[in-house]
Every structure is written in C-alpha cells, then in structure tokens.
C-alpha cells in the first residue's frame with residue numbers, strides 16, 4: 001500500500017493520459033508528486049483527480065524559460081527528489097511532403113529539446129539512487145509512414161537516455177525508457193484527432209497489435225514504475241509496452 005512512501009517524483013505531462021496514471025499510482029503508494037501540463041482546463045481536472053496534496057504546475061515543456069522556472073518551483077516545493085518521468089510528448093501524423101517547419105519544430109521542441117533540457121536543469125536536484133524514465137514510442141525505430149518527424153524526435157530521446165545513463169552512473173541514477181505502442185489516452189499520443197480519426201487509429205492499433213487490443217494507461221504506468229523503482233540492475237534500457245507490436249510477432253493462423 002505504501003510502496004512509495006517517502007519518495008518524491010516529478011512527471012512532465014502528468015495532467016492526463018499515461019503521465020496522470022503514473023501520478024495516481026505514485027500518490028496511492030504514498031509518494032509526493034509534482035506534475036506539469038500546459039492546458040488550464042486539464043490542469044484543473046488533474047488537481048481534482050490527484051487531490052490537494054499533489055503539486056500540479058503549469059509549465060510548457062518546450063520553453064527553456066519555463067523549464068528554468070520549473071526547476072525553481074520543484075526546489076521550492078519538493079527540495080530534492082528521487083524520480084523524474086519525462087513523459088510530455090506530442091505527434092503530428094503527416095507524410096514527408098506535408099511536414100512544415102512549424103510541425104517539425106513543435107514535435108522536436110516538446111519531445112526532444114524540452115526533454116533534454118528538463119533533465120539538464122532538474123538532474124542536480126535528483127537524489128543519489130534515484131531514476132529517470134523517458135516515455136518514448138514504438139515509433140522510435142522502424143519505418144512507420146507519416147511519422148518521420150515524430151519518430152526522429154523519439155529516436156533522439158532513446159540516444160539521450162543511453163548517454164545520460166552512462167553519465168549518471170557515478171551518481172547511481174538509473175535512466176531508462178518505455179516504448180509504448182497503441183495506448184488508450186485522450187489523445188492516443190496525437191493531439192487534435194477528431195473522434196472519428198481517433199476511433200480509426202485505435203481500430204488500426206487493435207488490428208495490427210499481436211495481442212489484438214490496445215493498451216491501458218495503467219499498463220504503461222506499471223512499466224514506467226517498474227523501471228523507476230524495481231529494476232535496480234537496469235539502466236540504459238528501453239522496455240516495450242506494445243502488445244508485441246515491435247517484436248515482429250505474428251498472430252497464429254487458425
């Protein structure tokens with residue numbers, strides 16, 4: 001019940017979806033949690049969902065000034081902390097010819113540049129023996145059409161996680177990543193989809209995923225929490241949470 005008592009955690013992009021599920025599990029286990037988000041309505045809903053003891057902070061994951069301010073806020077509210085979940089992310093589905101500088105910069109700004117600098121600015125506050133978990137994606141490798149920019153942004157994230165894992169060995173801070181496949185979240189990882197587009201995206205996921213279903217946010221959260229807390233001899237690793245989709249499995253023919 002109190003598996004996380006005495007631990008402190010920061011989750012970027014924790015106001016809904018997988019980040020919120022991680023925050024809920026941590027709070028249920030007795031941890032002190034600070035989550036970030038950007039949209040005011042989602043921030044208010046997260047406050048209601050997480051309760052009065054959670055710290056819910058508005059901070060744009062792509063903005064260096066905001067990341068510096070976040071570091072100050074974390075220090076004021078938590079002091080030093082133990083676990084950082086770098087989860088905020090976005091995707092735009094568009095083939096090569098439709099990519100614009102704006103959509104390129106938006107995806108790399110949040111998924112890659114923001115992820116890099118939030119670690120750089122917060123890592124001095126992480127206690128020895130702590131951990132960092134990135135939320136990458138099944139698309140961080142392979143060739144998924146219409147996801148070139150998103151895939152590149154997440155592939156860079158995996159590179160960061162491995163180099164950070166090496167650089168943080170002397171401080172005994174482990175760094176790992178989860179690689180989600182199709183997970184049922186408000187955005188399915190692609191904000192702005194219409195209800196119809198989201199249903200189609202989910203149906204595609206259910207069809208092509210070897211386990212023939214999409215994942216739940218709690219399943220992604222459990223994988224992230226395993227890496228953060230239980231995987232004490234694992235660093236620089238990427239754990240797929242994708243129903244077998246990235247493992248080249250085929251569904252048995254009847």
Ligand SMILES: NC(=O)c1ccc[n+]([C@@H]2O[C@H](COP(=O)([O-])OP(=O)(O)OC[C@H]3O[C@@H](n4cnc5c(N)ncnc54)[C@H](OP(=O)(O)O)[C@@H]3O)[C@@H](O)[C@H]2O)c1
Nearest residue numbers: 013015016017018037038039060061089183185187188189
């Ligand atoms: N769902 C999937 O199937 C899937 C698959 C693979 C990977 N992923 C990755 O998993 C992570 C979580 O995805 P999700 O599906 O749980 O997403 P989600 O439900 O859309 O939640 C994303 C979270 O990130 C926050 N966020 C987005 N842009 C932000 C910004 N610029 N600054 C601060 N916060 C920001 C959102 O807050 P606001 O609403 O306030 O912006 C929200 O709290 C992402 O990195 C995504 O790329 C998702």
